[in-house]
Amino acid sequence: MLDVQSAPRSQQLIPGKAQFFVELLLALLLSRLPYVSLPFHWLESYFHELSHAIAAVASGGIVSHIQLFPDGSGLCFSQGGWPVLIGFSGYTGAALWGALLFLMSCLRQGIRQSYLALGAVVLLTLLLWSRDVLSMAIMLSLAVLFLLPLKLTYSTLLRGSLRLVAMIVMLNALASPAVLLGLGQRGDAALLAKITLIPAVIWVMLWFAVGLGALYLCWRVVAKHSAQAKSVD
16 A cells, blocks of 8 residues: 555645545535624625626626625626626636635645735735725735635645635535525526526526536546545555
8 A cells, every 4th residue: 555655746635535525514514604604705706796797808898896795795897798698607607716716726736826816816806896995895805815824834724725715615606596586686697587588597507507517526526536546555
């Protein structure tokens, strides 16, 4: 059997199957705890609105500003662009951002640079599209969420923390679209239903499928790593 200490570094970057499920349960718990979960709801909302903004710019539109609220909701104000892409990108983008964070935690090198890049993206968003004091304060808090862990000495803690954040973002992206079914004519699903005549419930189901797909992608990375580790043993 191969000694763990002598294993290639790449085999120590990805959690095992049991650890993955433990971290997923911990993420589920943290995402439901009062007060503790609030920064993570802000983070999911931030990625949601940022995805709207990116879709607007990518489809030829102009973003006026992004507004975030203490309850974890948010708004992206834009003009022009493709409304269907912009409307669909919010929950889709949040789930994909979560998957990206998980994959970044698995990188062989550059975990600190990953945190730094994420903090820089939040600060850039603040400079470009934040107009009110409350949104600025929330974005600053999110930047600290990424930049403060850089004080940690061990990269293992950095990777574990980033995985946990990634899972919470994906879980929130899974849960959030279901809320739209009770909002009537408000929300992204209602907007898309009005534009496309496709019922809102279909859009919610699509977002749920994307969220599950993002989580499954992370699981496949873990499962593939575990299979490779067993073959080495």
